[in-house]
Amino acid sequence: MxxxxxxxxxxxxxxxxxxxxxxxxxxxxxxxxxxxxxSFLLLHDYHLGHLLFGKIWKPGIGQFGFFPFIVGSIWVTLLAMVISAPICLLAAIYVTQYSKTRLLRIMHPAIDILAGIPSVVYGLWGILVIVPFIARYLGPLFGVDTVGYSILAAALVLSIMIVPFILNILIEIFRAIPVELKEASLALGATEWQSIKQVIVKKALPGIIAAFGFGLARAFGETMAVLMVVGNVVELPKSVFDPGYTLPALIANNYGEMLSIPKYDSALMFAALILLVVSLFFNLIMHFFIIRYNKY
Amino acid sequence: MTDNKKIQISDLNVFAGKFQILKNINIELPENKITVILGPSGCGKTTLLKCMNRLTDLYPELRVTGDIRISGNNILAAKEDIYKLRQHMGLLSQRPYPLPMTIYNNIAYGLKLRGVKKRREIHKLVVHYLQQANLWEEVKHRLREPASRLSIGQQQRLCLARGLAVNPGIILADEPTSALDPISSQYIEQKFLELKNEYTIVLVTHVLRQARRIADYVVFMYLGEVIEQGDVHEVFENPKMEKTKLYLGGTFN
The missing domain is CATH 1.20.5 (Single alpha-helices involved in coiled-coils or other helix-helix interfaces)
Known part of the structure; x- marks a missing residue:
């Protein structure tokens, strides 16, 4: 051998x-x-600007404007992050800095269970709870007439869905910061909150940004739960109580029936391309910030 | 002895659940002297130090009983202002943990906590304390750089300057030279000898030679108990207890 x-x-x-x-x-x-x-077929026949910023979506007569979908996706994602990010950050700080270690031991499996629930279940829960809640209480509270299927409903469902992902990363990040750093700050006479705000969070900042970026990417790509509650109306939403349409929902809703209309499949591929490019863009920005704050 | 007693610890017990970390500690530490707490790893030296500035509060599983009097006040009493108390003591830990800020702000952070508000005043004091820690010459051109870019020996001196900046009366040092090279260690030891005129220094170490070099007063601990305490010459040249003799002779196990 x-x-x-x-x-x-x-x-x-x-x-x-x-x-x-x-x-x-x-x-x-x-x-x-x-x-x-x-998606070359579509890109060959239409101007890129018209595709991205066109507001009219009528594939039957060859009108492909993706702007409502892009705006819908961005609204839903950002709103979900605005709701979710502060909750996750404060929860992670409490669990790692204030509470007894036993709470963390109980919470970890609970968070993992949340992460394991299929998105269709979240969607169904959204239809049964969030949508009627918005139609009956939240809408009237702000003086808006709404059926409940809306940008806000999707954002609320999404914000709950991404909690486990962001929270898990944040907890790991805060736990990785040596307790001696906090002791050093406390030993100088700082209060617990001063130490957390000016030392711990500052030290954790690159990780916090990464966690939020991860949550953002997940929210942006989430399909099932969003399309079940967002309303799926091709329209530029004027407020969060209006229904909307997102890019992933567009692809998922139409993939089966696209063959009868010319260039429709090409248009859906283009929607996927936008999703990919935007995700990469998010990632790029995130890395920029991580590098920017990683010097300490 | 005729020295003033700065820190008086009586009947101090610390429990972690059922395990007793410190057992009936009764010691008195002299003012403006270097007291070395000596003992093998795991004998409770660090816990004793953390009791003195109440960092033990961070660990809810620890139960502390007894009395620690600093200049007469019992600091374990509930109504004690722990933020004031901690500013009264500079802490130097085993490895340097510079705060995640610039070199300048590492010092300014403590000054601001102490209540110094005027910018010019802060600047003057930052320079002063960096000079005190023999660091000024090395960092005066790079004050706005992150402190983490300094070498580990420089970082430890930065931590010393940071600790001095809150204007403490006592310096607590937890094996401050164990992560440093011999030259940086010498710097720190030298500094302690200079500082003891103004400060009461409590140093934890397991290095015998270091204790012999700089100590005025020695407390020898083993398994959570104080075995022997006294002047450095008494303890080193004429130890009374069998365990102390063995540890000093290097045949301890």
Whole structure:
């Protein structure tokens, strides 16, 4: 039997590692390329600006304006983050800095259970609880007449869905900060809250941004739960009580029936392309901030 | 002895659940002297130190009973203002933990907590304390850089300057040189010898030579108990207890 010498073994191992790395590293590129080629038909016939900022969506007569979907997606995502982010941050600070360790031991499985619930269940819960709640109480409270299926309903459902993801990361980040750092601040005569605000959170800032970015990306791509409560009306929402439509919902709702209309499949691929590009953009911004604040 | 007693600890017990970390500690530490608390790892030295500035409050599972009197006040009493108390003591920990800010702000943070508000005043004091810790010459051109970019020896001196900046009367040091190279260690030891005229210094260590070099008063601890205490010469040259003899002789196990 031929036995590999050390250099050959080294070379063989390295080659496999490089191949694995290349597969992982080029995957997004191929994804991008595939979507681009598939949506080329649409991009060839229409101006990019018209596609992105056109407000009229009538595939039957060849009108493809994606603006309502883009706006709907952004509204829903940002609103969900605005609701979810402060809650997660304060909860993580409480659990790691103030409460006894036993609470954390109880909370961890609870958070994991939340993360494991299928999104269709969240959607159903949204239809049964959130939508009537908005129609009956929240809408009238603000003097708005609404059926409940709205941007706000989607944002509320989403904000609950992303809590476990953000919270889990935040807890890990706060736990990784050495207790001696807090002791150092306390030893100088700072109060607990001063220490948390000026030392712990500052130290954790890159991680906090990463956690929020992760939640944002998840919220932006969430499909099922959103399309069940957002209303699916192609319209520019004027307030959060209006129904809307999101990019993932557009793809999921229409994928089966696209063959009868020309360029429809191309348009859906373009919607996916927008999703991909926006996600990458979010990621890029996030990394910029992480690097910016990671110097301490 | 004729020295003033700065810190008097009587009947101090610390429990973590059923386990007793400190057992009936009765010690008196002299003012403006360096007291070295000596003992093997895990004997409760650090816990004793943390009792003195009530960092034990951070750990709800710890139960502390007894009396710690600093200049006569029992600091374990519930009504004691712990923020004032902690400002009265500078803490130097085993490894340096610079705050996540610039070098300048690491010092200014404590000054602001102490109530110094005027910018010019803060600047003057930052310079003063950096000079006190022998760090000024090395960092005067890079005050706005993150403190984490300093070397570990510089960081420890920064932590010393930070501790001095709150204007304490007591310095608590928990094996402050154990992570440092010999030259940085020497810096810190030298500084302690200079500082003891103005401060009461309590130093925790397990390094015998360090204790012999800088201590005035020695407390030897083992398994949560104080075995022996006294002047450095008495304890080192003429230990009364068998355990102390063994530890000093290096044949302890």
């Amino acid at each position: 031929y036995i590999l010498n050390r250099w050959q073994r080294h070379w063989a191992n390295n080659t496999w590692m490089i191949i694995s790395l290349l597969v992982v590293a080029t995957l997004p590129f191929f994804l991008f390329l595939g979507l681009y080629l598939k």
